[in-house]
Amino acid sequence: MSHFNLSAEIDRYAYTNALSKNSPVTKLFFALSLLLISVLSPSPVVPITVFLTTTVMILLCAKIPWRFYLRLLWYPTVIVALTCVIIALFFGYLEPLTEVNLLGLRWTIFRDGVATGFTTFFRVAGALSSQFFLVLTTPMTSILLILRKARVPKIIVEMSLLIYRYIFVFIEVMETMHIAQELRLGYSGLLKKLRSLSMLIGNLFIRTLDQGERTFTAMSARGYDGNIRVLEDVPKPNNAALAGIMFFAVALAIVAYLTVNIRIV
Amino acid sequence: MHIMEGFLPHPWWEIWFAVSIIVVILGIYKLKKLTEKFPEAKPLLAVMGAFVFVLSALKLPSVTGSCSHPTGSGLAAVVLGPAIASVLSAIVLLFQALLLAHGGLTTLGANIFSMGIVGPVVGYVLWVVSKKARLPTSVGVFIAVALADLSTYVTTSLQLALAFPSTSFMDSFITFGSIFAITQIPLAIGEGILAIFLFDFLVKYKGKLLSAMNVIGLRVGLQSQEASK
Numbered sequence: 001m002s003h004f005n006l007s008a009e010i011d012r013y014a015y016t017n018a019l020s021k022n023s024p025v026t027k028l029f030f031a032l033s034l035l036l037i038s039v040l041s042p043s044p045v046v047p048i049t050v051f052l053t054t055t056v057m058i059l060l061c062a063k064i065p066w067r068f069y070l071r072l073l074w075y076p077t078v079i080v081a082l083t084c085v086i087i088a089l090f091f092g093y094l095e096p097l098t099e100v101n102l103l104g105l106r107w108t109i110f111r112d113g114v115a116t117g118f119t120t121f122f123r124v125a126g127a128l129s130s131q132f133f134l135v136l137t138t139p140m141t142s143i144l145l146i147l148r149k150a151r152v153p154k155i156i157v158e159m160s161l162l163i164y165r166y167i168f169v170f171i172e173v174m175e176t177m178h179i180a181q182e183l184r185l186g187y188s189g190l191l192k193k194l195r196s197l198s199m200l201i202g203n204l205f206i207r208t209l210d211q212g213e214r215t216f217t218a219m220s221a222r223g224y225d226g227n228i229r230v231l232e233d234v235p236k237p238n239n240a241a242l243a244g245i246m247f248f249a250v251a252l253a254i255v256a257y258l259t260v261n262i263r264i265v
Numbered sequence: 266m267h268i269m270e271g272f273l274p275h276p277w278w279e280i281w282f283a284v285s286i287i288v289v290i291l292g293i294y295k296l297k298k299l300t301e302k303f304p305e306a307k308p309l310l311a312v313m314g315a316f317v318f319v320l321s322a323l324k325l326p327s328v329t330g331s332c333s334h335p336t337g338s339g340l341a342a343v344v345l346g347p348a349i350a351s352v353l354s355a356i357v358l359l360f361q362a363l364l365l366a367h368g369g370l371t372t373l374g375a376n377i378f379s380m381g382i383v384g385p386v387v388g389y390v391l392w393v394v395s396k397k398a399r400l401p402t403s404v405g406v407f408i409a410v411a412l413a414d415l416s417t418y419v420t421t422s423l424q425l426a427l428a429f430p431s432t433s434f435m436d437s438f439i440t441f442g443s444i445f446a447i448t449q450i451p452l453a454i455g456e457g458i459l460a461i462f463l464f465d466f467l468v469k470y471k472g473k474l475l476s477a478m479n480v481i482g483l484r485v486g487l488q489s490q491e492a493s494k
Binding site for chain 2: 006007010011032035036038039040047072076079080083087090091113116119120123124125126127128131132134135140143153155156158159160162163164165166167169170171174198201202204205206208209212213215216220226
């Protein structure tokens with residue numbers, strides 16, 4: 001269940017971090033431009049810069065506790081590191097780099113495999129940290145407001161809002177039922193674990209649908225017509241900040257262009 | 266199957282975006298028409314979406330730059346049709362990227378293609394075929410959902426193999442595919458069994474609304490239920 005607490009926690013930080021009062025447009029622009037540059041950059045130099053910049057922004061400007069940021073980071077880092085090791089060992093074929101002796105097995109490691117492994121690892125690091133910046137500083141409701149302003153079809157914004165709400169209904173109902181099951185010796189053995197889990201998921205759907213329909217009836221009774229009108233007191237983007245980000249992004253793009261040929265191996 | 270943010274190199278993530286956006290736009294058009302006619306279907310659609318979110322957040326790590334988990338989009342396709350399932354999956358994938366940092370924004374296109382397009386289409390086709398072949402409803406739902414789940418993973422392996430070809434495309438396809446298979450085959454069977462129960466529940470409590478919504482898959486399902494009575 002800890003996984004779902006994570007999404008509730010991320011959501012809480014998105015509303016309470018030190019940058020939450022800044023314009024969402026600026027934050028979105030910052031995160032997306034760094035994300036695009038680090039994904040498009042061929043050498044690891046730019047993604048590493050992006051990783052450091054966004055990490056500093058997350059920890060010092062948004063004041064997200066470093067323990068929480070590390071908790072978010074370690075899981076994808078371990079997975080990507082392992083994956084990139086596999087890519088480095090198995091996916092090369094051009095020029096041999098070294099040969100290793102593994103219990104009598106000779107295994108050739110190729111230069112291009114190792115290079116792909118390294119570039120992929122750093123590209124993911126840069127991209128993930130800019131994604132985390134967006135995720136941790138910008139609440140979902142302001143992203144939905146931007147989507148509405150950007151003329152995304154109304155039905156999409158509306159469905160997104162409803163799904164966003166129901167995700168948290170799901171999590172709440174799930175936690176309550178999970179506690180109730182554990183109190184009654186659920187999950188106390190492999191077979192019981194499976195049985196409890198299937199009961200949980202099945203009932204979860206029924207309860208959430210029921211609650212969702214009651215909410216919908218209540219909203220319709222109060223004149224809901226597919227639009228939820230909220231007061232849009234979103235702070236205006238600061239032009240100087242936008243220009244600064246633009247300047248930084250262009251500088252990074254130039255660095256990316258100049259470092260095309262720098263390779264780690 | 267969510268491919269991690271930044272894992273796909275240029276130009277692959279752009280290509281999958283271009284492919285997916287066409288189907289999602291078609292889905293949006295259908296969704297708009299459906300909700301204009303049946304506003305009362307909105308809670309069901311949203312709960313379906315939230316359910317896909319919860320199911321595909323139950324993830325197991327897999328060393329492929331991706332991970333292994335149930336998808337939930339197969340059931341959505343059987344009940345609502347593949348076009349609407351693709352829109353719901355697109356919204357859910359965006360939320361997972363933003364609320365769980367699971368999947369990514371640049372890899373959104375690739376993830377929509379595997380979980381929101383290939384999975385639902387395979388599930389839906391199998392569902393319709395199994396109805397035509399007069400298989401029992403539960404068997405049809407199981408086959409459709411389990412194989413929708415598996416086909417999602419085959420697609421992800423294909424996307425990864427195209428982006429990271431080793432000596433040949435096939436080699437790397439088999440490498441990625443076999444790493445996924447370890448965790449995914451039991452998960453697909455589990456998801457199939459779960460879907461049988463949920464489908465039964467939906468037909469029992471929401472049958473009228475769903476058959477009024479004129480979802481072909483379900484209409485076939487209801488007819489066969491009546492016939493068996």
